[in-house]
Amino acid sequence: MAAVTADQTAQAGADRPEGADGALEAAFDAAVAADERIEPRDWMPDAYRASLVRQMAQHAHSEIIGMQPEANWISRAPSLRRKAILMAKVQDEAGHGLYLYSAAETLGTGREELLDKLHAGRQRYSSIFNYPTLTWADVGAIGWLVDGAAITNQVPLCRCSYGPYARAMVRICKEESFHQRQGYELLLTLSKGTPAQHEMAQDAVNRWWWPSLMMFGPPDDASAHSAQSMTWKIKRHSNDELRQRFVDICVPQAEALGLTLPDPDLRWNEERGQHDFGAIDWKEFQEVLKGNGPCNEQRLTQRRRAHEEGAWVRDAAVAYAEKHTATHTAARNGEATA
Amino acid sequence: MTATLALGDDALVLSHRLGEWAGHAPVLEEEVALANIALDLLGQARLLLSMAGDEDELAYLREERAFRNVQLVEQPNGDFAHTITRQLYFSAYQRPLYEQLASGGSAFAGLAAKAVKEVAYHQDHAEHWTLRLGDGTDESHDRMQRGVDALWRFTGELFEPVEGLEIDWRSLRSDWLESVSAVLDRATLTLPAGPQSGAWTAGAGRQGIHTEPFGRMIAEMQHLHRSHPGASW
Amino acid sequence: MSSSTEWPLWEVFVRSRRGLSHTHAGSLHAPDAEMALRNARDLYTRRSEGVSIWVVPSAQVTASSPDEKDSFFEPAGDKPYRHPTFYEIPEGVKHL
Numbered sequence: 001m002a003a004v005t006a007d008q009t010a011q012a013g014a015d016r017p018e019g020a021d022g023a024l025e026a027a028f029d030a031a032v033a034a035d036e037r038i039e040p041r042d043w044m045p046d047a048y049r050a051s052l053v054r055q056m057a058q059h060a061h062s063e064i065i066g067m068q069p070e071a072n073w074i075s076r077a078p079s080l081r082r083k084a085i086l087m088a089k090v091q092d093e094a095g096h097g098l099y100l101y102s103a104a105e106t107l108g109t110g111r112e113e114l115l116d117k118l119h120a121g122r123q124r125y126s127s128i129f130n131y132p133t134l135t136w137a138d139v140g141a142i143g144w145l146v147d148g149a150a151i152t153n154q155v156p157l158c159r160c161s162y163g164p165y166a167r168a169m170v171r172i173c174k175e176e177s178f179h180q181r182q183g184y185e186l187l188l189t190l191s192k193g194t195p196a197q198h199e200m201a202q203d204a205v206n207r208w209w210w211p212s213l214m215m216f217g218p219p220d221d222a223s224a225h226s227a228q229s230m231t232w233k234i235k236r237h238s239n240d241e242l243r244q245r246f247v248d249i250c251v252p253q254a255e256a257l258g259l260t261l262p263d264p265d266l267r268w269n270e271e272r273g274q275h276d277f278g279a280i281d282w283k284e285f286q287e288v289l290k291g292n293g294p295c296n297e298q299r300l301t302q303r304r305r306a307h308e309e310g311a312w313v314r315d316a317a318v319a320y321a322e323k324h325t326a327t328h329t330a331a332r333n334g335e336a337t338a
Numbered sequence: 339m340t341a342t343l344a345l346g347d348d349a350l351v352l353s354h355r356l357g358e359w360a361g362h363a364p365v366l367e368e369e370v371a372l373a374n375i376a377l378d379l380l381g382q383a384r385l386l387l388s389m390a391g392d393e394d395e396l397a398y399l400r401e402e403r404a405f406r407n408v409q410l411v412e413q414p415n416g417d418f419a420h421t422i423t424r425q426l427y428f429s430a431y432q433r434p435l436y437e438q439l440a441s442g443g444s445a446f447a448g449l450a451a452k453a454v455k456e457v458a459y460h461q462d463h464a465e466h467w468t469l470r471l472g473d474g475t476d477e478s479h480d481r482m483q484r485g486v487d488a489l490w491r492f493t494g495e496l497f498e499p500v501e502g503l504e505i506d507w508r509s510l511r512s513d514w515l516e517s518v519s520a521v522l523d524r525a526t527l528t529l530p531a532g533p534q535s536g537a538w539t540a541g542a543g544r545q546g547i548h549t550e551p552f553g554r555m556i557a558e559m560q561h562l563h564r565s566h567p568g569a570s571w
Numbered sequence: 572m573s574s575s576t577e578w579p580l581w582e583v584f585v586r587s588r589r590g591l592s593h594t595h596a597g598s599l600h601a602p603d604a605e606m607a608l609r610n611a612r613d614l615y616t617r618r619s620e621g622v623s624i625w626v627v628p629s630a631q632v633t634a635s636s637p638d639e640k641d642s643f644f645e646p647a648g649d650k651p652y653r654h655p656t657f658y659e660i661p662e663g664v665k666h667l
Contacts, residue, residue: 095617
């Protein structure tokens with residue numbers, strides 16, 4: 001995840017005479033086709049770079065915005081064991097955001113710039129986090145369904161063609177598996193608990209099921225970036241393929257929980273060897289994406305406020321370092337000339 | 339029992355307050371750092387409360403007046419400087435306290451030996467930030483001095499003897515004062531001159547007298563657990 | 572009123588256990604070296620992944636360029652005599 005060299009690479013590309021790019025592009029295509037990893041200093045098409053920065057930034061933003069709906073329950077967690085688990089999980093999400101911002105920085109885009117874009121509403125985060133956590137069971141549903149969907153999406157990213165992204169994802173996937181299991185265990189405890197707890201669990205699953213299916217993105221025929229990302233091996237499977245895989249995984253898990261999935265059309269299709277499921281309300285998806293979800297405004301406002309209210313702290317640390325640390329001076333000088 | 343609850347409640351309440359920072363920290367790296375400290379303290383609290391009974395019954399079903407934590411740890415987070423000051427004052431107390439417990443022969447010795455390593459890190463974290471905020475910008479200096487002054491009157495209670503703890507309170511107090519003044523001095527901050535306790539509040543938290551924000555804090559903490567009597571989670 | 576200066580970037584190397592080298596774990600932002608070490612401890616070793624940490628300002632790393640890849644690394648490819656498998660040893664000869 002070294003961010004050392006991306007700028008130089010970009011310049012090297014720009015300085016080259018016309019025509020040389022063709023050979024470079026052929027070498028890049030061959031490397032991707034041969035399943036080799038692209039590393040930060042390698043030549044890459046501008047569109048590949050832009051697509052990666054966009055995806056890694058969106059992914060990092062999702063991690064840090066995703067802290068909010070769950071952090072909403074840390075102070076109310078109903079047992080000390082659950083409180084510890086939830087704090088550790090929300091902490092991991094901050095950690096995952098950091099891994100991903102680092103990966104994005106290898107392409108020469110600083111974290112501050114990416115955060116500014118998030119705060120200005122110019123870069124997105126996963127729409128799922130614009131739904132509210134209304135009860136304690138929502139913490140379980142997020143772990144089971146939202147993290148489950150995320151893992152289904154992310155496991156193939158561990159083999160993504162861009163090395164730093166793939167490495168960050170390996171680390172994240174390893175840590176995420178605890179997230180999903182704690183959610184499942186939480187729901188299982190509720191489902192087998194008192195009638196009120198069972199009802200709480202079912203209500204949460206009812207509310208989170210459809211938004212979780214939307215996490216895989218629009219259907220393949222309507223997905224703007226899919227085809228190119230597949231060719232570049234940033235993406236390995238289509239949205240619909242992953243969504244189907246997720247549904248098939250969840251059905252038996254829901255049975256084991258003693259909970260139902262809120263889809264009357266959900267049934268096993270012997271012929272396909274997969275489950276059929278009902279139509280997704282893509283209008284809702286588009287609306288939430290546009291900013292009209294229940295929590296879009298609230299999430300961004302909290303994020304902006306934390307950043308703005310933290311400015312004096314970050315500035316103080318820089319001022320102190322400038323007064324006291326030789327290493328720091330070296331670091332900043334180095335940065336300026338790199 | 340009094341001693342176990344005193345130590346356990348300190349850790350539980352401070353952990354809860356630190357948990358309130360999640361999603362609000364001034365920089366992402368600090369989200370991770372504050373959560374680490376909160377998790378250490380929660381771990382300590384769970385061990386201690388389990389020594390005194392059922393951890394969840396004790397955490398979720400006691401009334402405000404039955405909590406034995408010092409008032410310092412229940413103080414609301416305020417700004418980052420306020421939180422750092424609270425952590426500085428508390429870790430500078432908890433570290434020598436646990437050091438003494440670790441070298442003693444009480445039931446706390448084993449737990450204290452493990453916890454003292456965690457607390458050493460909390461103190462290190464608080465001191466590094468105290469230096470950076472105190473000797474950073476004019477604004478951070480002012481904010482830090484405000485935190486140092488505002489929380490000062492909750493520090494006297496730390497040295498009120500607790501029944502059941504074999505502690506040399508006098509040396510604990512001098513250790514505390516020495517490390518706190520040293521770091522405040524390096525941070526270009528002024529050690530407050532005022533009293534370390536309010537007029538009638540010395541030792542109050544240990545006797546179940548808390549400050550107003552504490553009631554709301556545990557109301558929030560306990561409401562879900564109390565809404566489902568007898569349920570398991 | 573966003574922060575005027577972004578904290579510099581640091582590369583983090585972690586020794587996972589005694590007897591092994593430090594390996595690159597990732598990067599992070601910190602205002603200075605002391606804080607970089609602490610941030611690295613919190614971020615990269617919270618699941619007991621390490622016993623020792625190095626941090627280096629990213630700007631201080633000098634890296635070889637992909638443009639030089641051929642001249643840097645290819646010449647080593649045609650010198651198989653550096654490897655023990657290059658040599659034929661009669662069957663039955665041991666400890667070689």
